Amino acid sequence: MTYFIGDTKEAFTPEIVLGSGCEGKVYYNEKTNEAVKIYHNDISKFISLSEENALRLCDIPTSYILLPRRLVYDENGTYQGYTTTYIPKSKEVDELDVEKYTLKTLMAILLRLYKDAYEMSNYGLCINDVLSEGNYIFNGMYYLIDPGLYYFSENDALERNIKTLNQFIDHTIFWVRINGMQLELAKRGKNYTICDYLKDEGMPEETLNSLVRRKREIWHTLLVKKKKNLLRKL
Numbered sequence: 689m690t691y692f693i694g695d696t697k698e699a700f701t702p703e704i705v706l707g708s709g710c711e712g713k714v715y716y717n718e719k720t721n722e723a724v725k726i727y728h729n730d731i732s733k734f735i736s737l738s739e740e741n742a743l744r745l746c747d748i749p750t751s752y753i754l755l756p757r758r759l760v761y762d763e764n765g766t767y768q769g770y771t772t773t774y775i776p777k778s779k780e781v782d783e784l785d786v787e788k789y790t791l792k793t794l795m796a797i798l799l800r801l802y803k804d805a806y807e808m809s810n811y812g813l814c815i816n817d818v819l820s821e822g823n824y825i826f827n828g829m830y831y832l833i834d835p836g837l838y839y840f841s842e843n844d845a846l847e848r849n850i851k852t853l854n855q856f857i858d859h860t861i862f863w864v865r866i867n868g869m870q871l872e873l874a875k876r877g878k879n880y881t882i883c884d885y886l887k888d889e890g891m892p893e894e895t896l897n898s899l900v901r902r903k904r905e906i907w908h909t910l911l912v913k914k915k916k917n918l919l920r921k922l
Contacts, residue, residue, distance in 0.1 A: 689701070690763065693724070694758035694759065704716040706723055709822070711728065711735055711836065712725060712728045713726055720771075724770075725760075725769040725770055725836075737756070739767035741840070745838070747811075748807065748813060750807055750808060752801050752804050752832070753801065754772040754773055754831060755772065755835045755838075757771050759771075772833065794861065801856075805850065805853055809848075812842060813840055813845065814840070814845050814852070815852045816838055818834075818852065818856050819855065
């Protein structure tokens with residue numbers, strides 16, 4: 689079946705499947721290097737992202753929290769899905785590599801998500817559940833990839849987004865970091881301390897509380913000062 693994308697009604701025939709879920713399948717558009725989500729016909733009445741909201745999301749500029757960029761229609765002009773930027777899954781980078789990153793490097797990566805969350809909050813858009821593995825990609829950078837999870841809120845969009853990102857960081861990074869340290873401590877003997885580990889790994893300045901403290905600093909900057917130019921200085 690042929691679908692039509694965007695205002696120009698660019699023809700697209702689904703062939704390369706990137707993934708599938710309860711709502712539909714995601715295909716790769718080689719011509720435009722986009723991921724194309726197309727809903728299953730039998731659940732089109734119960735889709736999580738309506739045409740109206742998908743159009744609203746198209747206008748929000750983000751890079752690491754992926755949002756719709758163009759809508760997809762069938763031959764009758766009925767809304768069938770949307771496109772997002774295609775993010776390849778790197779086979780060379782494993783998620784556990786976050787154990788090897790310095791705190792400074794980790795925060796540089798995460799700050800990109802915070803910046804996008806700040807931009808989204810200006811439009812009243814909130815991030816929802818992102819903890820499931822299929823809702824994000826890590827290939828040296830983190831990308832949140834399921835805009836169907838997001839929702840609009842008239843109040844406290846920024847605070848909601850930062851809280852959700854902090855939960856994401858705790859789940860995907862901080863937990864991995866602590867577990868990695870504990871495993872190494874167990875290997876090196878009962879008299880080997882966390883301070884010994886950090887020193888030997890070239891991270892004498894990092895403690896188990898340092899990532900939490902840095903998250904609080906970002907929270908304070910975003911929620912209290914709320915100035916976009918400050919984000920560039922973090």
